[in-house]
Amino acid sequence: MTTATVEAPAGVPVVDIDPFDSNFLTSPYEDHKRLRDAGPVVWMPAYGIYGAAQHVSVHAVLNDHATFISGAGVGLANFNKEEPFRPKSLILEADPPSHTKARAILARILSPKTVMQIRARFTAEAESLVEQLLERQAAGETIDAVKHIGEAYPLKVFPDAVGVGNEGRENLLLYGDMIFNAFGPRNERLRKAAERVEPVTAWIMAHCARENLSKDGFGEQIWRAADAGEISPAEAPMLVRSFLSAGVDTTVNGIGNALLCLARHPDQYDQLHADHSLARPAFEESLRFESTVQTFFRTASRDTELMGVLIPQDSKIVTFLAAANRDERQWPNADKYDIQRRPAGHMAFGSGIHGCVGQVVARLEGEVVLTALAKRVKRIELLEEPKRRLNNTLRALASMPVRLVPV
Numbered sequence: 001m002t003t004a005t006v007e008a009p010a011g012v013p014v015v016d017i018d019p020f021d022s023n024f025l026t027s028p029y030e031d032h033k034r035l036r037d038a039g040p041v042v043w044m045p046a047y048g049i050y051g052a053a054q055h056v057s058v059h060a061v062l063n064d065h066a067t068f069i070s071g072a073g074v075g076l077a078n079f080n081k082e083e084p085f086r087p088k089s090l091i092l093e094a095d096p097p098s099h100t101k102a103r104a105i106l107a108r109i110l111s112p113k114t115v116m117q118i119r120a121r122f123t124a125e126a127e128s129l130v131e132q133l134l135e136r137q138a139a140g141e142t143i144d145a146v147k148h149i150g151e152a153y154p155l156k157v158f159p160d161a162v163g164v165g166n167e168g169r170e171n172l173l174l175y176g177d178m179i180f181n182a183f184g185p186r187n188e189r190l191r192k193a194a195e196r197v198e199p200v201t202a203w204i205m206a207h208c209a210r211e212n213l214s215k216d217g218f219g220e221q222i223w224r225a226a227d228a229g230e231i232s233p234a235e236a237p238m239l240v241r242s243f244l245s246a247g248v249d250t251t252v253n254g255i256g257n258a259l260l261c262l263a264r265h266p267d268q269y270d271q272l273h274a275d276h277s278l279a280r281p282a283f284e285e286s287l288r289f290e291s292t293v294q295t296f297f298r299t300a301s302r303d304t305e306l307m308g309v310l311i312p313q314d315s316k317i318v319t320f321l322a323a324a325n326r327d328e329r330q331w332p333n334a335d336k337y338d339i340q341r342r343p344a345g346h347m348a349f350g351s352g353i354h355g356c357v358g359q360v361v362a363r364l365e366g367e368v369v370l371t372a373l374a375k376r377v378k379r380i381e382l383l384e385e386p387k388r389r390l391n392n393t394l395r396a397l398a399s400m401p402v403r404l405v406p407v
């Protein structure tokens, strides 16, 4: 569903690629290179939008939050012109000063101190999951690294930490698929995901209510911020919704993508197996190499110039986070997966004031899962070609049958 009606602005490189097309989403990396090589800022006639795919231009957009705002939506839709898919997020789809207030509350809850408190539990869950999977495999079951690790682990530890009960947690995956599709165009992919929007949204919003959250979780801490008058009682469920929106499908696929990288690069897995302290840098390199959130948009709040290109007020610009993370101008051997790399400055968590507020928890999950595997598994063998789950925003997997070769 393309709407190529807006004329190309003069002097801007034109790239006629549809970044929400199935072929693009299946293998985006050659098209990412075309986008980068066309220039730091390009015009994409398929949607009448600007695009940034080089590391330098993605960084420039994300670090000028006054010019490139989030309040008009961080997907293709311009909320100043069309109705949002759901009530706007108080943090993702907001600008200062209201963003600053919401951000401070979430940052306090998801702090390094919190990570110190949850670390032992997250580690124990990762170890017991790997142990249990090795037993099931020994009993003849085939392990699916997407379902049994990538999905199972975050669906256990994160809702536990937020304070959500066990019943119906699969709604978190359905909701994630929906909202991340909704950042793209209203295509068939979004229509399919949104078929179940009503029951799934009802489940999510019910679990944002105080009485349905445990007394010791992140969700209750939001409600205490409302008690303290930092936010209104109407805002509290909306901030809990941000946990449930951003905290599951992202780490599910971050872990899934990392496992696929390690299965496809056995020499790299060997290094991790020999030195467990590589778990954290391996997860980081996986985020660079296969970035979970592939794209986010901004909207120009005024006429502006970006790296020599004039951008009129109200224009949408898509930042290709995943393309920035493979930019050969930034990364030597950008297309090489190398867990020794330490890719500081990657864009997988975004950059600037909207940079992922949950990244300390995401990194903890990645680290402890990879550590638990590295200890008990000497090789991850792919039994079949993994299947992708195409999503307008996420680099996502549907299944990955593997054999975990025990030590």
Ligand code: 4MI
Binding pocket: 089, 090, 091, 092, 093, 241, 242, 243, 245, 246, 250, 293, 356
């Ligand atoms: C980066 S992913 C993401 C972040 C925030 C929200 C959803 C997705 C939200 O709803 O606040």
